[in-house]
Amino acid sequence: MRIPKWKIKGVTDDFTECGCCGRRGLKRTVALMPLDADENEDGTAEDVAYYGTSCAATALGWTQSKVTDTARAAQAKREQRDAYARMMISLYAPVEFAPVREKARLFYGRNRSLRDTGVKATEEVAKLLANARATLADTTTGPARPSRIEDFRRYLVIFSSDQQIHRVLHVPDDEGKRQEQATAAARRAKEIRGSVLVVAALDGEAARDVAYSHRLAPEWIEKAWQDAHV
Template structure:
């Protein structure tokens, strides 16, 4: 059985011209990475080609529907990888230069099943951050995504009385605007007799993760935000 010369990396909206036939004005194109003789990726972002679905199907020897399904699956996987990367950065980036004991406490608090496995928590945190940043810096199918603490924004997280998250809402960056936005949030807290927590993160999903984290994680999260924004 012959090995395909291409691997589908996803569907792209930014490139609307087929790199094979030159057709323009396409709604989207399929990003494909060349493969070597053993079926391994053979290139970088600069080597990715962008074909319309018909040309992609012809290049792969697949049906049009199979190409479309594979491209959608690749896009979904990319979104999942980006989401995980944002969560890891939102959790661990504020701890990057923390004492080793604090990194160990946070890492094993989140990964209790890894205790006794011979892992060094400080090295694991560094690797998690490195992989997460590489994921968000990958420009094969989309521009680089925010990945720095400087890119964090504040989120209001309201908990119910039984410690479930009732609401996650982004807050304005300006202090005066945040104070103005706090009125309705505090009324909501009073109405449900809940609790309001402010965290900093790359997106709302990451904010939920930080809000549910341990006290030490939230402490470093708050310190990192105030160090940049006061």
């Protein structure tokens, strides 16, 4: 008899039925990826099984608390990877179809140590974008997350006088509120002798990185936003 081997991939409240015993109405389930004889992951998101904590514990021969802790840690890691993916897309999707020179300027500007090492910016940017899109499209512990330029939102970033980010604010859709925010931000920037920049990104965290890299590709970042939202 083959002993089933699994790797805990995370925890989700999107699946509430145990795939082992069929119990329904669970608060959450543990996502389990089957492993092959060599303990390599044997499948894609479609092959993942969702077990209640007690069935997962039995399947793994672990205590329930070890299952819970491992699942939480795995989920936290997924969320970190998602955040990184949103950052990569927010940074590089706008220059995806820009001339090589523009792409290189942004990529090497952010990765100075890779300049003149034979690492090609075009290939790296394509790889980073492909990985980031795959990460956000992964449905192991829930539906795919927004990943297109069309999903970008506007963020207002206030820089301090030493070019550090002082504040990141989501720009409201309402024109009146937007004006109000811009006026208040300009006033604040003046008080701290800083500056204001509006950028587009998938979330506020990614907006910080886009703001720091903005000078490396300002026209392309703006153009991508315009193309996607006109």
